[in-house]
Amino acid sequence: MSSITSTDRQILEVLVTEGRNNAINVAAILDRNRPYINTRLSVLAREGYVKRVGPAPNSGLYELTSAGREKVDSQKIIQ
Numbered sequence: 001m002s003s004i005t006s007t008d009r010q011i012l013e014v015l016v017t018e019g020r021n022n023a024i025n026v027a028a029i030l031d032r033n034r035p036y037i038n039t040r041l042s043v044l045a046r047e048g049y050v051k052r053v054g055p056a057p058n059s060g061l062y063e064l065t066s067a068g069r070e071k072v073d074s075q076k077i078i079q
Helices: 006-018 023-030 034-047 066-075
Strands: 050-053 061-064
Touching: 006 023, 006 034, 006 050, 006 061, 006 066, 023 034, 034 050, 034 061, 061 066
Parallel strands: none
Antiparallel strands: 050 061
């Protein structure tokens, strides 16, 4: 898996602290542009750090995977 950006780490941290979330909320929490957060969430999903969940296959709701949790723990993002 490729390395992740500082924004990616912040997104993972949001999912750890806030739980399941969508790009709109994550963007608001991080004070970032929603389309950029959408792009990063897609990259994180391809890398296996997050997955889409929800009633629809194309739901915009994401949650952390076990690989994402391990990445957060290994990078000591959470204080």
